[in-house]
Every structure is written in C-alpha cells, then in structure tokens.
Amino acid sequence: MTNLIGHSLGRYHILEQLGEGGMATVYKAYDTRLERDVAVKIIRRGAFPPEQLERVLKRFEREAKALAKLSHPNIVKVLDFGDYKGAPYLVMEYLPGGTLKQRLGKPFPWREAACLLLPVASALQFAHEQGVIHRDVKPSNILITKSGEPMLSDFGIAKILESEETVSLTGTGVGVGTPEYMSPEQGLGKEIDARADVYSLGIVFYELITGRKPFTADTPMAVVIKHVNDPLPRPTRFVPGLPAGVERVLLKALAKQPENRYPDMQAFAKALETLPAALAQDIEKTIDQAAEEEATRDILEPAATGIPKAVAGQRSRAQTPLLKWLPAIGIVVFLCLALAAGAGYLIWRSFNGGTAANPPAPLSTSTNTSPLAVSLT
Numbered sequence: 001m002t003n004l005i006g007h008s009l010g011r012y013h014i015l016e017q018l019g020e021g022g023m024a025t026v027y028k029a030y031d032t033r034l035e036r037d038v039a040v041k042i043i044r045r046g047a048f049p050p051e052q053l054e055r056v057l058k059r060f061e062r063e064a065k066a067l068a069k070l071s072h073p074n075i076v077k078v079l080d081f082g083d084y085k086g087a088p089y090l091v092m093e094y095l096p097g098g099t100l101k102q103r104l105g106k107p108f109p110w111r112e113a114a115c116l117l118l119p120v121a122s123a124l125q126f127a128h129e130q131g132v133i134h135r136d137v138k139p140s141n142i143l144i145t146k147s148g149e150p151m152l153s154d155f156g157i158a159k160i161l162e163s164e165e166t167v168s169l170t171g172t173g174v175g176v177g178t179p180e181y182m183s184p185e186q187g188l189g190k191e192i193d194a195r196a197d198v199y200s201l202g203i204v205f206y207e208l209i210t211g212r213k214p215f216t217a218d219t220p221m222a223v224v225i226k227h228v229n230d231p232l233p234r235p236t237r238f239v240p241g242l243p244a245g246v247e248r249v250l251l252k253a254l255a256k257q258p259e260n261r262y263p264d265m266q267a268f269a270k271a272l273e274t275l276p277a278a279l280a281q282d283i284e285k286t287i288d289q290a291a292e293e294e295a296t297r298d299i300l301e302p303a304a305t306g307i308p309k310a311v312a313g314q315r316s317r318a319q320t321p322l323l324k325w326l327p328a329i330g331i332v333v334f335l336c337l338a339l340a341a342g343a344g345y346l347i348w349r350s351f352n353g354g355t356a357a358n359p360p361a362p363l364s365t366s367t368n369t370s371p372l373a374v375s376l377t
Contacts, residue, residue, distance in 0.1 A: 009084050009089065012038060012091060015037075024157070038092065039095075040090070041090045042084065042088075042090045043089065043157075045086055057086075070155060074122060075123045075155065090157075100110070100204075105211070106211050116208070117272060118269060120142060120201065121268055121272060123151075134155050136154055136181070137197055138203075141154045157348075159364045171362040179221075182196075183258070184256055186225035199254060199258075209239060210235050210239055232251065249310075253271075
C-alpha cells in the first residue's frame with residue numbers, strides 16, 4: 001500500500017504511521033472538522049480478491065455500523081468509516097499510550113497480569129452480549145491509556161475480512177486471525193463462538209505470566225497444528241513457584257476442546273478476579289491439613305514399645321520428676337548407710353570397753369575396799 005502520510009482521506013489528514021500488519025496499516029490523523037487526533041486503520045486491498053471488492057465493502061459497512069454501537073469503557077470507540085480508492089478504513093479514538101505488545105519482553109507478576117486483563121475480559125463479555133465476537137484478541141490490539149487502563153480495539157476486523165471464499169491466511173483453509181493467539185477451531189476454519197475469544201485471552205494471560213507464547217513455528221499452518229495437537233507447555237516450567245491455582249486457570253482457558261474451557265468470558269473474568277482470594281484459601285487449607293496430619297501422627301504414631309505416642313508421652317512426663325531426683329536419693333541413701341555403719345562401730349566399741357589395741361584391764365584380786373570389790377567377795 002502507498003504511504004499515505006501527508007494525504008487526506010476526506011476530513012482526516014494523515015500525520016504519521018503508527019503500525020503495520022499483514023492485514024492493515026494504522027495511521028495517526030487529524031480530524032479537521034472536530035479538531036482532534038484520531039487513529040485511522042486502512043485495510044489492505046490485497047487482503048481479498050478484486051472480484052469480491054464490492055461485496056467486501058458492503059460487509060465492511062455493515063460490520064462497521066455494528067462496531068460503532070459498542071460503547072464500553074474499555075473498548076476503543078469506532079467513530080467513522082469509509083473507503084479510500086477501494087481500500088476500506090475505520091476511524092477510531094487515538095490513544096497515545098501505545099499497546100500491550102510494546103510492554104512485553106519479561107514475565108509479569110501473575111497478580112498484575114490478572115488485574116490488567118480483567119477490564120479486557122469485561123469488554124469482551126459486553127461485546128459477546130451484543131452478538132460480537134472479536135476473533136483477534138492479542139497484545140497489539142490492547143491499547144494502553146495514559147493512566148494505564150487497557151482498551152481493546154479491532155473488534156470484528158477479522159470477520160470483516162473473512163468470507164466464504166476467502167477465509168485463509170495461507171490459501172489452505174486457515175481461519176483469518178493471528179495464528180499464535182487463535183483457538184484450534186478458529187485455526188481450522190470451523191464455526192466459532194465466544195469461547196474462541198476465551199482461548200485467545202488465555203494465550204495473552206499465558207504470555208504475560210511466562211514472557212513467551214506457548215506455541216510458535218515457522219509458518220502459520222505449523223502454529224495452528226501445534227494449537228490443535230501439542231500439549232500446552234506447563235507455565236511452571238518457565239515460572240518456578242507459580243501458584244497451582246494460576247496454572248489451573250490457564251489450563252482451563254486453554255483447553256483444546258471448547259466445551260472444556262470456561263463457558264463464557266464472564267466465568268473467565270470471575271476466575272481472574274477471585275484468584276488472590278482462592279489462592280489464600282488454598283494456603284489456609286494446606287496449613288490446616290498439615291496441622292491435622294501432625295496431630296494425627298502425634299496420636300497414632302507407635303513408639304518403640306508399641307505404645308501410642310501420646311500415651312507414651314504422658315507416661316514419660318509422669319516419670320520425669322522421679323528420674324530428676326534419682327542422684328539426690330542416691331546421695332541420701334549413701335549417707336544413711338555411712339551413718340549406720342558409724343553408729344554400729346560405736347556401739348560395738350562401747351560394749352567391748354575399748355579397741356583391740358588397748359584391751360580392758362583384768363579384774364583386780366587385791367584387798368581393794370571399793371564398793372565394787374566388796375560386793376564381789
């Protein structure tokens with residue numbers, strides 16, 4: 001497509017190019033009537049065969065009118081539409097904060113990632129209630145305001161480009177969209193519903209948390225085949241310590257079969273919103289289970305004697321005071337024995353009137369007139 005910088009598309013004067021993809025080019029423009037900056041997305045004419053141009057333009061007009069009715073705080077507003085030399089374009093709000101894609105490169109903390117995507121999930125739920133499926137949810141379609149709020153853009157662009165005859169990126173039946181973020185059923189060109197957007201937003205959540213896309217390959221079809229057949233690489237491989245609850249949310253959102261995913265975007269949004277509380281309950285439950293298991297072991301674990309541990313502990317505690325006083329009791333017994341031995345020796349000595357070294361004197365035979373001698377004669 002010719003560079004349009006400096007040209008005017010009606011009242012919109014093109015100032016600079018903001019981005020370019022395989023399907024369209026985005027410009028910053030100045031609305032000369034309302035005197036404000038806008039974003040103009042021009043669809044490449046090569047995105048569809050020339051013989052279908054008239055039909056595509058009619059379809060574009062129909063879809064653009066439907067998109068203009070989507071009014072939500074987190075949806076980029078479609079302001080106008082038209083065509084320039086056969087190339088259809090949309091005029092949207094201009095948001096100078098860039099896109100989420102520009103902020104990728106390293107893993108986000110899971111709480112931050114969940115909080116960032118909650119408004120996007122809310123926007124998608126609103127669109128689904130209006131019968132609009134996005135079909136191309138990806139980081140480059142999530143714009144960021146100056147205050148850091150995410151805004152979802154490009155609703156229905158893939159549907160505008162899609163028709164019964166031209167539903168492929170490669171001419172092999174691959175559905176229109178971005179293969180790295182497409183659900184298996186969309187990648188195979190099958191009929192889709194809101195659960196395809198659930199899968200795509202799940203891929204964005206996975207990429208924010210791990211810092212990488214789950215499936216990549218050299219060609220669009222090879223990526224689609226991986227989405228269809230390859231198991232999802234576990235997020236904990238790339239983020240050790242990631243809570244199991246976060247991984248469970250990803251596994252459900254990215255299930256291969258639509259019926260195994262969250263049934264709608266509202267259910268996915270609720271899972272994101274309640275993640276912190278759910279994980280806190282998991283931690284509390286784990287602590288309670290550990291305490292209960294420890295108490296059970298204290299009661300039932302047998303000791304060496306075969307006595308339950310709790311009973312053995314009580315018996316041990318009952319025996320502790322006696323064991324503590326055993327040394328003192330031994331000393332007291334020793335002293336008592338020593339005293340008894342000493343007392344016995346003294347008694348023996350008193351009965352024998354002396355010691356073996358100094359035997360008592362023999363009775364006297366003299367004419368002693370002592371009272372004792374008189375009494376003996």
